[in-house]
Amino acid sequence: MLRTDNATMRFGGLTAVSALNMSVSDGEIVGLIGPNGAGKTTAFNMITGVYKPTEGSVEYNGTDISRLPPHKITEIGLARTFQNIRLFRGMNVLENVLVAANLRNRVNFFSSVLHLPVYRERERIAKEEALELLDSVGLADLAYEAATSLPYGKQRRLEIVRALATKPSLLLLDEPAAGMNPHESRELMEFIRAIRDRFSLSILLIEHHMQVVMGVCDRMYVLEYGLTIADGTPAEIRSNPRVIDAYLGVD
């Protein structure tokens, strides 16, 4: 479903990602790993329309999406989270989810300002759906808590839920286990598998935490200085001499 075809991103003289050929099939969990500065976030930015590839393309279900703006890419079913938590401060858990849901169900500006019945009805449905979503991931009892008062692991989970509110078919997670303790990391792995099954998702994730990435991914790609130095199953990656040299050896 997702396929990058020689996707390349240059910033001046620096090639941040070079001829990336990567695919994610329906229902797959795929990892993207590599040392700092390898080009992982740049790859995400190309896939989600933040950057237009300098060369090559990104296809989603056979359509070239590499020239589309980020909101169009969200509309066709890609959603992402970021390396640093970006929850809205001053909003509760439910409101954080509703803001994201509105990205998908763009409400007509006038009907919203005038509080027309159509707007109120949509708002009611959106709230119901958001509460159902929170319930399905075990966060419903926290719906009216301030988002930033949640424990760290739950804030990260809320970020993922917020991405789910845009009803994606492909979810991109940028270092979901960052800053988590071993217990939270284990819970996260179960959570990632559970949402893949429940929402029929494909998942692409960047992760430095080796237990998480090896434990949860079906396949993975390894980048170094923008080049793809390996791809394969976790077992293949673990025993790949080039990867051990470039990356695993120093971890």
Ligand SMILES: Nc1ncnc2c1ncn2[C@@H]1O[C@H](COP(=O)(O)OP(=O)(O)OP(=O)(O)O)[C@@H](O)[C@H]1O
């Ligand atoms: N907007 C930009 N302008 C110029 N250079 C950039 C830009 N974005 C990224 N780079 C450079 O591209 C290279 C790849 O960066 P990128 O953030 O994609 O790496 P990464 O693998 O995600 O690293 P990390 O694990 O630290 O997040 C780095 O050398 C970085 O400095």
